[in-house]
Amino acid sequence: MGTGRLKILLYNPDNGITQNFMPHLWMFLLQALTPAEHETILIDGNTRPMSDAELVQFAVEQKVGLVGIGAMTRMIAKAYRVADALRAAGIPVVMGGPHVTEIPDEALGRNGEPRHADALALGEADETWPLIVEDAARGRLKEVYTPTDASGKERKPPLKDYPAIPWESLDLKQFNRIPAVFRPIMRSFGAEWETFHIVPIESGRGCPYGCEFCTVTGFFGDSIRFRTNQSVVDEMLRLKQRARNSKGKVAVFFVDDNFAINVKRTKSLLRDIIAAGAELSWVAQISANLLRDEELLDLISASGGKWIFIGMESLDPANLASVKKGFNKPAEYAGVLRGLARRNVYAITSFIFGLDHDTPGVAERTLAQIRQWPPVLPVFGQITPFPATPLYDRLAKEGRLTRPKHWLEFAPFRMAHTPTNISISGVQGEVRYAWTNAYSPEATKLALESIAGEPAPYKISHFMARLFFRGIYFPQKGTWRWLKLIAQNRTSVWRIVKDSYTQWHGTSDGRLVRDFEHGTQSQALVAQAEPEAAVD
Secondary structure, eight states, rough: OOOOOEEEEEEEOOOOOOSSSSSHHHHHHHHHHSSSSSSSEETTTSSOOOHHHHHHHHHHHHHHOEEEEEOOGGHHHHHHHHHHHHHHHOOOEESHHHHHHHHHHHHHHTTOOOOOOOEEEOOOOTTTTHHHHHHHTTTTTOOEEBBBOSSSSSSSOTTOOOOOOTTTTTTOOOOOOOOGGGHHHHHTTTTTTOEEEEEESEEEEEOOSTTTOOSSEEEEEHHHHHHOOHHHHHHHHHHHHHHHHTTOOEEEEOOOTTTTTHHHHHHHHHHHHTTTTTOOOEEEEEGGGGTHHHHHHHHHHTEEEEEEEEEEEEEEEHHHHHHOOOTTOOOHHHHHHHHHHTTTTEEEEEEEETTTTOOOOOOOOOOHHHHHHSSOOOEEEEEOOOOOOOHHHHHHTTTTTTTTTTTOOOOOOOBBBBOOOHHHHHHHHHHHHHHHSSSSSHHHHOOOOOTTSSSSSHHHHHHHHHHHHHHHHHHOOOOHHHHHHHHHHHHHHHHOOOOOOHOOTTTTSSSSETTTTTEEEEEEEOOOOOOOOOOO
């Protein structure tokens, strides 16, 4: 059978409950790696939701000849269901990602379970994807594709010759993060932009830390591979040009599992971004132990860094040691956050409840500490044993798994094993308590009061970020829910509107000095201090 032109659908499923705030990089990367004679269509179920029947109808009408589905464990049940529907319609499906890489027999139905995929792309698919496409075009898909070297050993692709993703020409309408309800309001105020896209970029892969609960080391390996600085800079320049051409706003999320794992290299990259004028607002994941470097913090701020995701996990050193994350030092958290805040860079702080040393009241103890810090965007969840992780294997040996295949009946914020010092329902209650009280109207009001002297654009940015992050646990879908949420936060809204008219650039009679060391704030004139930059 000869090679034909394929129309390929790359589909990222949602799980019907939680929602991602940015697209997944894998779709754009595989699109860039697809041989030029084939056409690709991207659909993210988080931003373009479809029922299974609607997606199948779309694929049939578009004459799609191959569907690629990538899914993490929390989305795999939906991915299997969609794949089953597409295969029933005669459309071949290839699946990839961490979950099917770790347990391929499940997707291939080798253990007496239903088969969900025609082919699997195991591991990183940078080198195998073009081969998969060509085999599909010839009608001879193999069952499994694994990147291997001449000796048959798994090969991790080098990132030196990274493909250029054509961000400047891609259709990103489905990924606009400005809710439709806000766009007319923005037009009425004369806003020159109505689009805001958070775009994923990777500068490297791999992590040497090996935390017990994490899937990263198993999938990407424990050695770090980096793109060239110039490759990253060029990609950011293309995004910056797109923002200018579209009169929109673009922010970058560096999806590296630890963006500063090699501090020397990260500093070099950030210097090159600044030198090239490629600065964009950006977010990255960096562990707290690497954020003690003052020069690194200066470069983060100068290059456009606005938010840093920090996996704090717990305030209890015993908990951190139990999951092989003892390099986190809770005593250092406050200092790290103050160092970022002094540069108008703030943190998304992640906490896990249900660890072996947690006891009832852990949520309030955590919130009490958070209230002493500069304003952060806290994220709370329960410890989850993902398949093939050391945590999963340990809990299985200890007989503590209550839902060994919890991913096939996805339920957010629900434990899959028995904790040691707190009940399953107790952990779920702690998670709910934390989300409720961290993002209450009163908590938002206090967070904004702690930055009262900052420029109005930063306060607006922080307020909107809090509304979006609240939606991780309390989804606010639809105009009515958004309006209700805004009404609940009317005190903060009124303060922001007032400040926008009276002190757009911040306090006019001096800087607001925030005494985060003692959890308070005080007004003081700092006549000689350089004013901190306003947030874009």
